[in-house]
Amino acid sequence: MKTKTLLIILFFISHCSLLIAQTDIPGGSLNAISASMNNQWCLVIHGGAGGPPKGTMSVEDEQAYLQKLDEALAIGSNILRNGGSSLDAVESVVRFMEDCPLFNAGKGAVLTEKGVAELDASIMDGKTLRAGAVAGVTTIRNPVSAARKVMEHSPHVLLIDGGAEGFAKAQGLEMVDPSYFITPKIRERWEKSKKQDPAKGKDQEKKPGTVGAVALDQNGNLAAATSTGGMMNKMHGRIGDSPIIGAGTYANNSTCAVSCTGYGEYFIRNVVAYDISAMMEYRGMPLEEVARIVIHEKLKPQGGEGGLIAVDKEGRIVMEFNTNAMFRGYMMSDGRKEVMIY
Amino acid sequence: MKTKTLLIILFFISHCSLLIAQTDIPGGSLNAISASMNNQWCLVIHGGAGGPPKGTMSVEDEQAYLQKLDEALAIGSNILRNGGSSLDAVESVVRFMEDCPLFNAGKGAVLTEKGVAELDASIMDGKTLRAGAVAGVTTIRNPVSAARKVMEHSPHVLLIDGGAEGFAKAQGLEMVDPSYFITPKIRERWEKSKKQDPAKGKDQEKKPGTVGAVALDQNGNLAAATSTGGMMNKMHGRIGDSPIIGAGTYANNSTCAVSCTGYGEYFIRNVVAYDISAMMEYRGMPLEEVARIVIHEKLKPQGGEGGLIAVDKEGRIVMEFNTNAMFRGYMMSDGRKEVMIY
Numbered sequence: 001m002k003t004k005t006l007l008i009i010l011f012f013i014s015h016c017s018l019l020i021a022q023t024d025i026p027g028g029s030l031n032a033i034s035a036s037m038n039n040q041w042c043l044v045i046h047g048g049a050g051g052p053p054k055g056t057m058s059v060e061d062e063q064a065y066l067q068k069l070d071e072a073l074a075i076g077s078n079i080l081r082n083g084g085s086s087l088d089a090v091e092s093v094v095r096f097m098e099d100c101p102l103f104n105a106g107k108g109a110v111l112t113e114k115g116v117a118e119l120d121a122s123i124m125d126g127k128t129l130r131a132g133a134v135a136g137v138t139t140i141r142n143p144v145s146a147a148r149k150v151m152e153h154s155p156h157v158l159l160i161d162g163g164a165e166g167f168a169k170a171q172g173l174e175m176v177d178p179s180y181f182i183t184p185k186i187r188e189r190w191e192k193s194k195k196q197d198p199a200k201g202k203d204q205e206k207k208p209g210t211v212g213a214v215a216l217d218q219n220g221n222l223a224a225a226t227s228t229g230g231m232m233n234k235m236h237g238r239i240g241d242s243p244i245i246g247a248g249t250y251a252n253n254s255t256c257a258v259s260c261t262g263y264g265e266y267f268i269r270n271v272v273a274y275d276i277s278a279m280m281e282y283r284g285m286p287l288e289e290v291a292r293i294v295i296h297e298k299l300k301p302q303g304g305e306g307g308l309i310a311v312d313k314e315g316r317i318v319m320e321f322n323t324n325a326m327f328r329g330y331m332m333s334d335g336r337k338e339v340m341i342y
Numbered sequence: 343m344k345t346k347t348l349l350i351i352l353f354f355i356s357h358c359s360l361l362i363a364q365t366d367i368p369g370g371s372l373n374a375i376s377a378s379m380n381n382q383w384c385l386v387i388h389g390g391a392g393g394p395p396k397g398t399m400s401v402e403d404e405q406a407y408l409q410k411l412d413e414a415l416a417i418g419s420n421i422l423r424n425g426g427s428s429l430d431a432v433e434s435v436v437r438f439m440e441d442c443p444l445f446n447a448g449k450g451a452v453l454t455e456k457g458v459a460e461l462d463a464s465i466m467d468g469k470t471l472r473a474g475a476v477a478g479v480t481t482i483r484n485p486v487s488a489a490r491k492v493m494e495h496s497p498h499v500l501l502i503d504g505g506a507e508g509f510a511k512a513q514g515l516e517m518v519d520p521s522y523f524i525t526p527k528i529r530e531r532w533e534k535s536k537k538q539d540p541a542k543g544k545d546q547e548k549k550p551g552t553v554g555a556v557a558l559d560q561n562g563n564l565a566a567a568t569s570t571g572g573m574m575n576k577m578h579g580r581i582g583d584s585p586i587i588g589a590g591t592y593a594n595n596s597t598c599a600v601s602c603t604g605y606g607e608y609f610i611r612n613v614v615a616y617d618i619s620a621m622m623e624y625r626g627m628p629l630e631e632v633a634r635i636v637i638h639e640k641l642k643p644q645g646g647e648g649g650l651i652a653v654d655k656e657g658r659i660v661m662e663f664n665t666n667a668m669f670r671g672y673m674m675s676d677g678r679k680e681v682m683i684y
Binding site: 124129130131135136154155156157158159160161162163164166167235236237238239240244245246247250264265268269270271274275278279282283302 | 466471472473477478496497498499500501502503504505506508509577578579580581582586587588589592606607610611612613616617620621624625644
C-alpha cells in the first residue's frame, strides 16, 4: 500500500509540474536567458504583447493561454529535438497558434472596420536571408504557410490580397471562407467596439494576440515567423509590421532571429527587428542589451507599445516588452522551459 | 552688328549650357559629393537603376531623360531655395516624375501579368520619423501624395489596394481610371514580353524607372520619397521595396535620407535603406563608405542589382549603383548641379 501511495503521489507531482512551472513566474524580470554549453537548440514563442494589468484576467483564462503556449512549445520542440530545421519549427508553432482561437492570428483574429479578418504573416530564414510574407489575405487558413510558399516557390518576398490568395491556392494550401476566421467571441467584441466612442474603441485595439516564434536548430540555423490579424476595427487595407521583413520579423545566422508584437506603425518606423540585428552586428552589443534599448529607450518614449522575442546564434534568448503583459514561453535542449504572461 | 552677333552667341551659349552639363558626364565615378560650407540645401533624384549598357540608347532618348531629370530638379530646387520643406520638395519631384511617361511610376508604369499598373510609393520625414506608404494601388494618379496623406492624416503607415484607394479618395486626391497609367509604348512592350519565353521575359523586368528623391532643407530637415510600378509582368499583388519603410525608403535627421531602386526583393531582405542609416549611426562611418559597402559588397554578390541615392545631415550626397546605369541628378544651394545616366 505504501508503494502504491508513493506512486500516486509521484504521478500527481509529475502531472502538476507544468502547472507549477506556469505559476512560478519571476515577475517578468526573467526576460533574458543565457544558453548553457549543452544547448543544441532553443525555441521562443509569443502570443502578443499588451493586455490588461495582472489580476484583471480570470485564473481560468490565464490557464487557457498558458496551456496553449505550452502545447505550441511542445510542437516546435519536438521538431528541433529530432534534428528538424528552425524554419519548420517556427512555421509549425505559428500554424498551431493561427488555428487556436485564443490568439489574434488565423482563426480568432480581430476584424477590420468592415468586419473581415485581414491577415498578415511573414517568415525568414537566417541561413539564406530568404524571406516570404503575405498581407491583407482573407481566405488562406494558415497565412504563415503562405508566407513560406512565397519564400520557397516564388521569386518574390511580399504578396498581398488577391495575388497572395491566388498563389496560395495554386500552391495547394488550404483555402477557407472568410467566415472561418470569425469566432462568436470576436464578433461580439467587434460589435461592442463598433458601438463605443472612438476614444474607447482605441483601447480595444490594444488587445494582444499577434503570434510569433524564433528558433535556433541543431545545425546552428536561425529562423523567425510572425502572424497577426492586426488591430481590432482597423482600416480596410491597413498593414502593420508583422508582414514587413525588418520591422516585425528578421533572421540572420550571423546575429539573431526576431519576432515582434505591438503597435505596428511604431515598429515599422523604427525598423525594429532589423535594428536589433544591426546593433548587435555594428556595435558588438549583446542581444539582451539591444533588446532593452530598443523596447524601453527607443519605442516606449515614442508611445510604441509592444515587445519582441529573439534568439541569437549562441542560443541566448530575450523576451522584452514595455506593456502590462506578453504571452510568451521558451524551451531549450537542456530542459529549461517556461510559459508566462506578465 | 558686332554687338548683335555677340548677343546671339551669348544667348545660344546660355541656352545650351544645360546640354553641355548633361553631356559632360564623368563616367559614373562622381557618385559621392561633399557639401561645401555654403550648402543650405540639396536635392538628389533618381529615375531608376538598371537599363542597357552605354551606347545602346539613342542620343534622342538619352536627352529626353536628361531633360526630364533637369525639370524635376528645377521643381524641387525652387521649393528648397525658397525655404520650403524637404518633404514638399521630395513629394513634388516624385509627383512630377509619376506624371512623366518616361519613368516606371504613375503614368507610364510597367504592367502586371494581368496588364494593370499596380503602383507602390512611400515617403518619410526625417524630423519626426513619421512615414506613409501605399501599395498595389491602381486608381490614384499620384501614389506619393497618397503616401503623404497616409502619413499626415491617418494613424497608419502602410495602406494597400482598395483600402488605400478609398482613403485617398476621401482625402480629396485625384482618382483616375486604371487605363490612365497605360501608355501605348508600355502596352506594346508588355505585349512583346508576354510573347517571350520566361527567361527572356525576365530581362524585361530589369527595365529601370522607379523614381525617388531625397532632400535636405534650409532648416536641416531630411526627407525621402520613392514611387514605382515595380517589375514588368510582375505577379498580381507582388510588392517590392519601394513602399517598405526601411527597405526602399528611409529618412532620419540624425543620419541620412535614402531612396532605393533595383531588384526589390533583395532590397527588402537586406533592409537596405535603414542599413545605410544604421551603419552610419552605429559604426560612425561616412555615407559615402556605407553606400559603397551596401551596394557593391552586400547586394552585388547576392545578385541584388540596383542603386540608391542618399543625402546626409551635412548635405553630403551619394548616387551609388551596381548596374549599367542609373538615371540621376543633384542640385545644391551652392550652384552645383548635374544630371547623369551612366
